[in-house]
Amino acid sequence: MLSRKKVLSLESLNPRVKGIEIATLEHLTKRGEELEQDLEQGGQDRPFSEIVRCHRENLQGMGQKPITFIQQVAAACAYPELLNSASVAEDAKRRARGILQDLDGSSIGCYNLRYICSSIPQKVAKFIERRDGGIPSNPRNIIMFPEASLFIKNVLALVCTEEEALQTGVLVPVPHCPVYTEALVLVNAVKVPYQLDEANGWALRVAELRQAVQEGRKHCNPKVLCVINPGNPTGQLQSRKCLEDVIRFAAEENLLLFADEVQQENVFGAGCSFHSMKKVLFEMGPTYSATVQLVSCFSISQGFTGECELRAGCIEYVNIDPTVMDYILTTVTVSHSPILGQIAVDVLMAPPLPEDPSYRSFMEEKQSTRASLAENARLTQEMFHQAPGIHCGPIQGATFAFPRIHIPEKAVTRARDQGMEPDVFFCYQLLEETGIILAPGSAFGQAEGTYHFRMTLLPPREKLKTIVESIKEFQKKFLQDYA
Template identity: 50%
Template sequence: MKKPFSEVIKANIGDAHAMGQQPITFFRQVLALCSYPELLNDSTFPEDAKSRARRILQSCGGNSMGSYTASQGINSVRQDVARYIERRDGGVPCDPDDIYLTTGASDGIVTMLKLLVCGEGATRAGVMISIPQYPLYSAALAELGAVQINYYLNEQKCWSMDISELQRALDEARRHCNPRALCIINPGNPTGQVQSRQCIEDVIRFAANERLLLMADEVYQDNVYAEGCQFHSFKKVLFEMGPEYSDTVELVSFHSTSKCYMGECGFRGGYMEIINMDDEVKAQLTKLVSVRLCPPVPGQALMDLVVNPPQPGEPSHDTFIKERTATLSALAEKAKLTEQVLNTIQGISCNPVQGAMYSFPRITIPEKAVQEAMDKGQEPDMFYCMKMLEETGICLVPGSGFGQADGTYHFRMTIFPNRRKTKNPLKKPPPDS
């Protein structure tokens, strides 16, 4: 059947490279050298890439990325991650022993949920997650038999968090489960918001008062675009609030190689940092991660490069900065353009895309369309997205897949499509765009 479009625009998934984002040259050079050390004799590779590859290989058994590593990850990589966190957070100390390398951030998140889940009936563990949410959380909680506690982000205030809403959700949940953790995604997925420092302080106080473990999903920490917005790590804010909080609040934060300017989803690299965890519980966590033997070694190597990129004066530094800046600038431009274009369309309203890689606009669906969707056994926004795909070739994800306030409809759209496609998806752009 002939379609009114020449290609499908895959705006449904945060897979940067699949949508044309280019890898960072230095990262791929070092990984190539590590994978095939014979290339260390090749004069076309810069010396800083070679020295980095040698350092990584020396940390591997038999000088090979094909060997197992320690379950917690390569020690030298964890040391580099700790130094990166200290630089990022203005000197707040970080102990490499608190760092666990993971198979992407997802692996760390699921591991922590496994550690938390216990009890039956009214004593079952409950975990607070934002609505809209990233479906990893709801799927993992369902698989583990834990209770999902929904708290709603405020769409009218650019998807901000509201402490009164957290309190409402917690008080209701305590009637039927044992709430143990509060999950935050910042910058947000699917909503693209960047939480303010004041909001983070309020959340930390709430967690302290209610004795909740904080799980901070910070994989988009380099993806901040909106004027006046800034990424604040939960750890840095926690320690700046003083010992009353920094000595007591349990915090686990997550980062990944899959997003930001890297976009290296397929390498499955990541880490989590554990703060204020009881030593006996930490011992159980180490046992738990040892079951999977070790994270993928290429992902560990890539994580090391992300936290310890080329330094000023090294041969690869200028190219690295140029590529990193170009990627983040292009994403910032697309974030602004996506918001602007969506808000010109009748029946669609979109909050500013402050960060991350997605917009989550609200859509108005006519009553007749809602009824037709119901007749087909579909959610109205799923019906909308299927119509969008059939008529324009744009592939989106319905808001019902992430959760949304009753009576509202949304879709999630990545900001990856190039500018020409975003402006005019029905007209095929020239090959070089």
């Protein structure tokens, strides 16, 4: 037979795909799995008895109970026999019957583009109008999607054109979720980083945006400004004044605003309020509300519901030409999430009312989750404040802490000798000695010469205390060993 090159090989792989760095976090996760297998096979020489995954948001995996009403409605839609069960609340049954009437063939097994493209966007629009105090929302400008990473890739793909002399530039905060880096590589865009102000609670400064745009224009064409609020991994909320300044800047520089608001339901800082970019935009008057283009996204996988694997959320487009929306609708009809995820969005957009049987339990579960996050954030900050070489600023929302850590020069040198970033070296050492997996700050971006880690706030209270105490003790020993 003739010797032929393989069609798909490392040599032939799309250069953009090869441009995606295999995340350090994945290597840490893999090492954690190896250690877990060793423990399960009787490895007794480890100073810990379990692997604790604190690097990702996995609410129910960390013990959070699911929202009963959402699961009852979804379950009854998947298995309509439950509509006759006394274990399902009457208002959950009523809601499930209404959804089943909207589904083709009254079944989740059918293609349900009408439900996904028309019925749910109408409910999302009403939710947005309630959230924003009556500012209109057009269901035609709302697109349903399976997960945040697809939100980002889809929007960026719309504005990145290879016909132009310069690549499209996208302003992204530092730190930011790694999915932005991956998306930018895949759509052949250029990351234009802007630093958040850690010393002032990770605030966004327009002066920093202006400098980033000026630097970016030397090698690309900045078109998009991403704002993550509440912050991931930083857990901060941007003030209303900050958002107003950002909108003025976007208008001045003719930038498309991309508001990543997937954590908007997780706000618990004392005196803090979430301000949607759209609400602020429209309250600034027609000078801005009629001209500034905005795309905002929301997800159920990262809210208080904790339905990470249902993978559902939405994008709202503002000030986008109707003809352009026709193209967008055409290109995304194959990107919808599984129907159970869309049903969960349906329920969340119109939760039980005070007169409904499930209202009390729904509100108790929702408030319990938020209260738990608030207390865990307070506890984490307080305990790290007592640790040598760790500083954790105020956490106002989302589900992570992003403490800054001091790494001695000797440890920095050792890490460089091993081809690692210093915070990656720290996280590997921590994993080997405690069984705790953290996400190194370099995976998210950080100011030069600073080191961080991201840690979830989701473990049950007593377990969280144990985790933080273990990190504190490790850091004390780490500082001594590399003094």
